[in-house]
Amino acid sequence: MVIRATLATRAEAVADIAKDARVSADTYVVGQGDEVELLYGVSVFARRPGPRDVLERFVEAPAYLEVTVGVVRAAGFSVLPTGANPDHFDVQLVSGRTESQPASEQDVAAAAARLVRVAGDLLPNPFYAGS
Amino acid sequence: MPERRNPWAVDKVDPAVVERIAVTHTPDPDAVKMGVDIIGDPHREDDDGFNWTRLRFARNVADVAPGSTIVMGSSIGRYLAKVIAWDFEVSDEDPIVTLELLPVTPESVERALARSRPPAA
Numbered sequence: 001m002v003i004r005a006t007l008a009t010r011a012e013a014v015a016d017i018a019k020d021a022r023v024s025a026d027t028y029v030v031g032q033g034d035e036v037e038l039l040y041g042v043s044v045f046a047r048r049p050g051p052r053d054v055l056e057r058f059v060e061a062p063a064y065l066e067v068t069v070g071v072v073r074a075a076g077f078s079v080l081p082t083g084a085n086p087d088h089f090d091v092q093l094v095s096g097r098t099e100s101q102p103a104s105e106q107d108v109a110a111a112a113a114r115l116v117r118v119a120g121d122l123l124p125n126p127f128y129a130g131s
Numbered sequence: 132m133p134e135r136r137n138p139w140a141v142d143k144v145d146p147a148v149v150e151r152i153a154v155t156h157t158p159d160p161d162a163v164k165m166g167v168d169i170i171g172d173p174h175r176e177d178d179d180g181f182n183w184t185r186l187r188f189a190r191n192v193a194d195v196a197p198g199s200t201i202v203m204g205s206s207i208g209r210y211l212a213k214v215i216a217w218d219f220e221v222s223d224e225d226p227i228v229t230l231e232l233l234p235v236t237p238e239s240v241e242r243a244l245a246r247s248r249p250p251a252a
Contacts (some may be wrong), residue, residue: 005207009206020172026185043176057209057234083176083177083180085176
């Protein structure tokens, strides 16, 4: 399972994901040679059984999305392991776009909405410290 | 797995560079509205396992120079962080700001600092 902490509504979750994916694409690419594409990355964490829950760090997030990597991949999104942390991944929100042909804001927003739809219901964050 | 970089090791930036960027910087409206030093996504991690954002999301450029302790705002809360580096690989004017997110809340640090003050004479 991978998770991403969110605000309380699906619309807010979609907007947040789309914004972060655009910043990612403005910063990073993935691939090599002729296969390089913009990384519309949406950061997610693996949530594994054990005494420490990755959600502990999101005490101000009222909700979260949780979905299996298989479901995300079946929906057509790549899930890329990222960096030193074996529990951190980027979901490639829009594939195949280059610096000369970036995705439109509408494309990114539509992909974010699709990812949230695939992930299912927003779940209440058990570590939420707000009111 | 790559070895994690030492968060005590900071890549200092020439003050002249900080000043050059600060002159043209426009404070990020969300950072101003939230009263934080910079806006970011607490989920992000780079190849070294550090969080990152971009300098254009700062309220005040000088406040987020490498070595600074800052408050990062996000849609899902505020985070204390230490600025580890500015990475100019993607832009001379809008570098990647590399952050070590600290596993404490700003409120808990405020309470700890309040307790650490010596009693008034």
